[in-house]
Amino acid sequence: MSPKRAPSAPPELPGYDYVSLLGSGGFADVFLYQQQLPSRHVAVKVLLPDAVNRELIDNFRHEANVMAQLSTHPSIVTIYGAAVAPDGRPFLAMEYCSRPNLGVRYRRERFAVPEVLSLGVQIAGAVETAHRAGILHRDIKPANILVTAYNRPALTDFGIATSSGGTDDASGMSIPWSPPEAFLDPPRSSPASDVFSLAATLSTLLAGRTPFEMPGGSNTSVDLIDRIQRGELSPLARSDVPARLEAVLAAAMDPDPGRRHASAMAFGRALQQVEAEMALPVTPLDVLDDGLDAEEVAEEDGGATRIRGVVSIDPHAGEAPPSAMPAAVAAVPDATVRRPRPAAQAQAAAPGAPAAPAQPEQPRSRRRTAVGIAAGVAVLALGGGIAALALAGGGGAPPSANPSQTVAAPPLAQRPPAPIAVEGEVSGGTVTFTWTNAQPQEGDTFLYRYEPSVGDPTSSSTSAPQVVVDADPDGETCILVRLVRSDGRDSNDAEGCVDG
Numbered sequence: 001m002s003p004k005r006a007p008s009a010p011p012e013l014p015g016y017d018y019v020s021l022l023g024s025g026g027f028a029d030v031f032l033y034q035q036q037l038p039s040r041h042v043a044v045k046v047l048l049p050d051a052v053n054r055e056l057i058d059n060f061r062h063e064a065n066v067m068a069q070l071s072t073h074p075s076i077v078t079i080y081g082a083a084v085a086p087d088g089r090p091f092l093a094m095e096y097c098s099r100p101n102l103g104v105r106y107r108r109e110r111f112a113v114p115e116v117l118s119l120g121v122q123i124a125g126a127v128e129t130a131h132r133a134g135i136l137h138r139d140i141k142p143a144n145i146l147v148t149a150y151n152r153p154a155l156t157d158f159g160i161a162t163s164s165g166g167t168d169d170a171s172g173m174s175i176p177w178s179p180p181e182a183f184l185d186p187p188r189s190s191p192a193s194d195v196f197s198l199a200a201t202l203s204t205l206l207a208g209r210t211p212f213e214m215p216g217g218s219n220t221s222v223d224l225i226d227r228i229q230r231g232e233l234s235p236l237a238r239s240d241v242p243a244r245l246e247a248v249l250a251a252a253m254d255p256d257p258g259r260r261h262a263s264a265m266a267f268g269r270a271l272q273q274v275e276a277e278m279a280l281p282v283t284p285l286d287v288l289d290d291g292l293d294a295e296e297v298a299e300e301d302g303g304a305t306r307i308r309g310v311v312s313i314d315p316h317a318g319e320a321p322p323s324a325m326p327a328a329v330a331a332v333p334d335a336t337v338r339r340p341r342p343a344a345q346a347q348a349a350a351p352g353a354p355a356a357p358a359q360p361e362q363p364r365s366r367r368r369t370a371v372g373i374a375a376g377v378a379v380l381a382l383g384g385g386i387a388a389l390a391l392a393g394g395g396g397a398p399p400s401a402n403p404s405q406t407v408a409a410p411p412l413a414q415r416p417p418a419p420i421a422v423e424g425e426v427s428g429g430t431v432t433f434t435w436t437n438a439q440p441q442e443g444d445t446f447l448y449r450y451e452p453s454v455g456d457p458t459s460s461s462t463s464a465p466q467v468v469v470d471a472d473p474d475g476e477t478c479i480l481v482r483l484v485r486s487d488g489r490d491s492n493d494a495e496g497c498v499d500g
Contacts, residue, residue: 008048011085016044016093032096035080041096042080047089060090066135066158067094074286075126077146077156097154102205103143111205113240117275119145119153120202121283124268126155127198129288131191131264138189140197141177142204175221176210177201180229180255192257195267199252207236211253231255245274266488273484276447276461415491419446419465419481422496431477433496434466443486450479475499 007029010018016033022043023030030045047060064082071078078095085091102119105111123145130137137158144157173182179196181188203211212227213219214234227233231254236246248270254260261267268285275282419435437444448467451457453474460467461484471477478497484490 008046010044011046011087011089011091013044013085013091016042033093035093041098043094043096044091045094046085046091049087049089057090060092063158064092066130067092067156069133070126070130070135070158070288071095073126073129073288074152075122075154076129077154094156095148095154097146097148097156099147099149099151101143101147102145102153102201103141106142106205106208110208113206113238113242113245114275114278114280116202116205117245117271117278117280118283119205120198120271121268121275121285122153123155123198123201124264124271125284125286127194127264128268129286130158131194132287136189136191137194137197138182139174140194140201141174142201145201175224175228176212177204178228179253179257181257183225183229190257191263192260195252195260195264196257198264198267199249203233203236203249203253206238206241207234209234211249229255242274242278244277245271248274262487269484269488269490272447273445273461276459279458279460281457282447282449282459416441416483416485416489418491418494419483420494422479422481422494424477424479424496424498426471426477426498426500429471430468431471431498432466432468433479433481433498435481435494435496437465437483441485445484447482447484447490448479450477452477471500 005024007021007024010021010029010031010033012018013033015036017036019032019034019041021029022032028045028047030043033042033044034040035042047057061082064079067077067079068082070076077097080093080095082090082092123140127137127140135158137155139157140155144155146154146156148154173187177197177200179193181190181193200211209215210224211233212224214223214227217223233250233253248267251270252260252267261270265285265287272282272285417438420438422433422435424431424433433448435446445461445463446465446467447459447461449457449459450469452470452472454472458469467479467481469477469479476497476499478495480493480495482490482493
């Protein structure tokens with residue numbers, strides 16, 4: 001909660017009963033309400049009375065449309081509705097995440113490495129989904145990752161997101177987690193910028209402090225910006241963090257965007273590789289993807305799944321570049337810093353209502369528990385969804401886009417072929433599985449998962465087309481194998497089973 005002001009009075013909303021204050025920010029308060037029908041708790045974000053002007057209302061409408069477009073993703077906070085309160089203040093009604101956000105948690109408890117890896121993969125899927133819709137978040141940090149009642153991380157606060165086709169009318173940053181390009185004049189954003197901020201967030205959870213903060217040293221905003229620009233990471237200083245994980249995070253926070261992971265998907269797959277090497281369950285990487293072949297999917301599940309793509313929106317096409325960053329302050333700000341809008345900048349265009357996003361595919365079943373390696377699954381979308389509710393307000397036609405600020409959705413690369421002829425040979429109490437790589441390339445690796453009928457499942461990686469596992473005591477031993485290219489692209493699972 002901001003210490004600089006008292007919270008505003010909660011508005012009286014038809015169909016909602018006020019419960020309590022949840023938090024306050026620079027431009028809005030968040031309240032807990034009880035929705036009457038359907039009966040549930042909801043978080044309601046309300047603009048401050050003195051912040052109700054055309055610029056912020058346009059930004060608020062933009063946030064509503066972005067979140068409505070993406071919020072069926074399991075790791076993005078769901079938006080239920082958007083409207084204007086009787087007192088004239090716009091508000092968003094969102095999923096209420098009752099558990100403390102990660103910004104609160106990292107300051108008071110130590111995160112285990114498996115939890116950080118798992119939530120990193122899940123949020124990477126959310127960020128990749130946004131990027132494929134042409135949307136950059138631009139303010140990923142621990143406080144913007146909430147935790148649902150089901151203990152699942154959920155990304156929120158798309159208030160300063162940028163859509164493909166233009167720039168927002170104001171740029172924001174949270175300095176400790178911002179990439180070097182955020183401090184340029186004008187600031188620059190790309191998918192690599194969000195990868196940097198996500199990696200900085202994960203590093204914060206592991207270290208209990210921000211990644212460029214030096215214990216015992218000077219950590220003003222000026223100091224942090226200087227270290228960020230030079231890539232001077234503070235060591236994690238944890239013996240339980242694998243060297244491979246530190247290397248993955250360091251690469252994602254390289255000061256040169258071109259040397260970072262090529263996408264949030266590639267970063268998520270790198271985290272999955274660490275999970276596999278640590279013999280942890282590999283966390284699914286959920287991505288809403290409209291680039292899959294419908295006929296191919298129909299062959300796999302009998303046509304029961306219908307694919308729905310993510311539709312891009314363009315609420316602020318053609319805005320002029322944001323102004324330079326404000327002068328650094330003496331203390332390290334955790335809150336998002338917004339830059340002032342240039343006086344000569346054109347007004348933002350009003351966004352249209354986006355098409356409904358999709359819900360993820362249910363996992364396929366097999367003789368025992370259905371388990372996939374999930375080292376980068378593009379989740380298929382079921383039909384249906386919730387239509388976006390736009391805020392009231394007008395707007396003119398959008399001006400022409402500014403090519404220097406346009407962020408295009410990353411291209412969808414073709415998946416490599418799955419391993420073929422996965423066969424097992426029983427020898428005593430073990431089974432040796434071998435398979436064939438139909439189109440071998442340099443740097444190929446294989447992820448495999450073995451789930452015995454008794455005991456814990458095993459997930460790991462190997463560079464050779466062979467693995468030895470203990471024979472399953474129930475008489476049939478099965479594994480799932482997936483090919484992973486050096487660029488992070490992966491194949492479908494191939495299954496092999498042997499009796500005896």
